[in-house]
Amino acid sequence: MDKPALDNRYQIPVISITFEDEIPPQIKNMVQQYHGEWNTTFAQFFSNMKIEKIKFIGSTDTTVMIGLLNNLL
Template identity: 55%
Template sequence: MIILIFLVNNMKSLFLKTILVLNLIFIYNCKAQTANDYIAFYNDVVPKLNTIVSNKTQFYGQNFSNFYNELQNKNINIAIIGYDTKDDIDPKLYVLKLYFNTVSMWGVASDNSFWFPSVNIYFENEIPAQIIDMVRQYQGQWNLVFEQFFANRKIEKIKFISINGYNSSDKTVK
């Protein structure tokens, strides 16, 4: 019996040590995002966005799916979304905010006072209020549900934000 207890205790100890070592290896291999990583991300995404800026009016009056397909064709991935009103007076939601940086990049960008490239899509018709619960449910992470939800909504206008350099003082919205 004593031998069995010894074996069980050693197995538990070995199991716990193995788990600890695996966790340490995992943590060691998951390096934190750095300012250089963010700059590389920004310098990859923004030139692609700039290729769309000059042609953005071709998407006005079109379904969001057309604009989304253009983003996909240029290998621009939406990471996070938000929503907004057209102005401070009207509480109705018309604006879809697209962000391309991942959650792990937000901290790096904020810590270094870097800009977040984003696109605001203004829709012709109000976005249903269910978007609030959907964003909460999926924690703002872009997915197929959002893609389908916005697919047939008509775009009124598009604004590109913070695409003049990750640390530029030029705040021009295009």
Template identity: 55%
Template sequence: MPLINSLTLIFYIMKNLFIKLILTINLLLIYNCKAQTSNDYVTFYNDVVPKLNTIVPNKTQFYGQNFSNFYSELQNKNVSIVMLNYDSKNELSREYYVLRLFFAPINMWSFAINNSYRFPIVDITFENEIPSQIEQIASQAEMKWNYNLVQFFSTMKIEKIEFIGMNGYNSQDRSLK
């Protein structure tokens, strides 16, 4: 009988050690994944923002110009647009004038949001209203930037450009450039 109790005790201890080992390994894996994602986002941010910041001092040269000129400048700087959104000039209007460009890879969005990291964003206000077809075109593209959207906006004249989230990925400074 004492042998059975000893074996039961050994089995119980081994089972507990095994469970603790599995939990520890899982926690380490989760921690390492989070660290990798953090490093990936910081690397992305520190790559794209300096490129965008080179455009900031000269942004007024694009005012009154076609969007295609600004888009070419982004391409020359090797800055890729990932997603878009569109908005009105003010909350009371239903007319769209603002094109919002996002550069962060989609797989990093939830991590950046959960950690209150800043997204580099460019808001482009056009002189004329964005045609209502934008709703259908953007919806078909699932709000992902593509060649059809480049063509759609190419001849629209830029009124104003604002750079957002350019003061550091974890900065509290939310001023626009």
């Protein structure tokens, strides 16, 4: 029988993205303004920033994580 997600060790998939350059300080105001919810403003803000590395945390299913990442970018 399948276990509920809350019983699993990795219940919430998370990605860690490291950018080549430092993230500008105005991100703090954006996060507060939009309550940290991803939207087109965030997408545009990050669109010209170069990614140095992507680390998958909290899930061993990389196909799910890649799908989530594709939706973000």
